[in-house]
Amino acid sequence: MTYGTTVPYPAPSPGPQDRARTAPAGTASEAPDLPRLLPVHGAVPVDLRTHLSRYGAPPYFGHPGKLIPVLKVAGLTGRGGAAFPVHRKLQAVGEARTRPVVIGNGAEGEPASDKDKSLLWISPHLVLDGLQLAAEAVGSEAVGLYVHRNARLQERLRAAVAERAAARADLAPVEIIDAPPRFLAGEESALASRISGQPAMPRFKPPRVFERGVVGRPTLVHNVETLAHMALIARYGPAWFRSVGTRDEPGSMLCTVHQADGRRGVVETGLGTPLRDLLQLEGTQAVLSGGYHGAWVPSADAAHMTLSNEDLKAAGGFVGAGVLVALPAGRCGIAETARVARYLALESAGQCGPCFNGLPRIAAALDEVASPRPDPRAVTDMIRWAALVEGRGACHHPDGTTRFVRSALHVFREEIRNHSAGRCVDPAREPFLPLPADTALDAADWS
């Protein structure tokens, strides 16, 4: 079975009738099973009063550092894609000599991902609780929430922040910061640049963002879903958190699930859930996990896998930020990947020579492979260029792009043979994978 709830995004306009549909208040000590982060009815933003009656006030520890061992026992890892242990980031920033900055990352530049926007829309106070608890844990008073460019969402969050200020629910004031709609805007160093007043472009590391980030200060950046988990772990404890998920990958996570019939929704599920419980695999050929920096897996293999890095990494993929797409049979996986590769090439910040030169060439070669009777040199060129860009960017954009492209060359090799013979499984080529209408044209688009 799948747990959780399907949440549409963009969320429907909140009207007066929504007030009546707001969840009945539970007692503060009731630890939720699943879903944990999104209320069952979904789509209705939870106001502070409802939030407090459901969860109680954020359990401040009264002292920096105390949350860190709790998170270590819980085994919470970052839900933004990298799955880095949360307590280690907090530890590193907490030990800095300068006062750190704490930022909740809700940029969600991945076009196929809705989970952060949905979470921020529906459960803003869980995220804001987590942000305050993280700030307390590292002794920070400079706190911000970096949010995808959506006027209604940002307005809703400003209202939530004001509600909390009026109720004195926060230790530190929170600033809402607009994230430009770029694929890379949420990369940590791009985020730090943007909040420091520069374009949201990645920069060379070292120094790492936790050492020198926003205006040169040590900066703790956590994905907004990670913060929401933190808010609940602080209340209900590590054992509760681990009651879902696997031993090595505990807890639940939000996934944006794209079914082969075009349905798209956000679900919360435990790590270790069989993929076939999340996606209808009949009539599909492949599953994309980890989004556009992730990897294709044949549906026949995905049918035996669970939502875990343990399973997906063996197939060259990873859980990432929980984007799962089922590609229907009868679609051209090469043409789909080529379309996205072109988008990824255009979303390069253009700062690093190998990425700037290599990604458009890789995308063009994949376009060639997607055409009837392609030049046989296209695949060998592509593999050479892939090797030339990997590990040579200031960020992981080239590496993620080649991971995605390489997996397509492998998983859709039968279709490549089709193209060589002048055939294609889907001559109509109706686009399936979601892409935004615009890509970056000049530096202004990164601000």
Next chain:
Amino acid sequence: MKRELRVDPTACSGHGLCAELLPELITLDEWGYPIVARGLVPRSLDRHVRRAVTDCPVLALKLLPAS
């Protein structure tokens, strides 16, 4: 101290000087950007390494503590 050579790819504009000064460790890719040999910098090349680092016109070549 153990050190490694790295290029800041956001600073590098492909002048290619480093590959001329330090061909033992640096080659250029087909677009003219440096490919730096991975691993620790051998002591014997110290003088050449320092020269390549200081002569990069945009100071994109860096000698950093080994990670």
